[in-house]
Amino acid sequence: MIENKGINNIKSNEEGANHYQLKDVGDGTITSGNHTPYWFESMIQPIAFAPLIEDIETDIVVIGGGIAGLTTAYCLAAQGYKVTLIEDGFIGSGETGRTTAHLTCVLDARYVDLEKTFDLNTARLVAQSHNAAIDWIENIIKTNNIECHFMRVDGFLFSHETDSNENLQDEYKATQRIGLNTQMLNKIPAIHSDQVKWCIKFSNQAQIHMMLYLKGLTDAFNLLGGKIFTETRAEKVSKEGVIANGFNIKAKHVVVATNSPINDWVTMHTKQWPYRSYVIAAKITKEIAQCIMVGHR
């Protein structure tokens, strides 16, 4: 992570012809954290559009310009709907811009636990849906010629030295039961450790440059006629549509893709709690860079 030095750039909305002078945000952050993630730092400029400054009408308004909102907006526009996406900050400036950008079926929850909590078929469905999502992204990248460093790589899951090897073995057996392409290895490729001896290899996972991917998806959405307004905060959601930046967006449907819902302060918010997970970046050899690493938490 590199400290944010502020931005002063111009972004043109080719489709909307909204040539927009992005304000200088000084030392303030353009993402949800205090430091600028690598994905942002490696872009010439953030993905910004003109904010909403008048009442508008649309079929569907999507609130939130992270991967969930943008993907939904793209899919709906591809189905022929008139779609408007609004984003409080800039495209990707929520959690999406701070991801490690692994496209993987290795989840935070373990398959052995999913099987116990639900059943074998549900655990299998979860795995299949994640693999289908990776295939979907690969296909979208090919269809729209998005240059975002997409690469198929293997993923490796290994235990912390305080965790028992038995737990890893149980997880491996669960992945085999649900039909995942996994292998138990007695060493972690390219990692030298006396403590950690075993790992599960998940074949055919993937990685991308997140902001380049979002830029490509944004362009594809614009080409389908989709409109985007950044620095546009949804203040009220109702059956008539959305009030954002004090203006009305009349819409038949509203998609709330704000990560944590803004239209429901009771049900979801009582089940959520804030926490931050961290990634440490370091220079590594090219050989290691061919792998993606996923560790037990």
Ligand SMILES: Cc1cc2nc3c(=O)[nH]c(=O)nc-3n(C[C@H](O)[C@H](O)[C@H](O)COP(=O)(O)OP(=O)(O)OC[C@H]3O[C@@H](n4cnc5c(N)ncnc54)[C@H](O)[C@@H]3O)c2cc1C
């Ligand atoms: C360190 C870290 C590493 C991660 N690594 C991975 C990984 O390798 N692979 C993986 O799959 N996942 C990973 N994740 C999780 C992943 O980043 C998130 O699950 C995902 O980005 C969520 O996307 P989203 O679109 O739902 O939310 P967000 O990206 O947070 O987008 C929501 C957007 O809504 C906007 N918004 C909020 N309120 C309003 C409002 N009132 N009006 C308008 N806009 C609003 C926000 O500004 C934000 O941009 C990681 C997360 C972290 C923190």
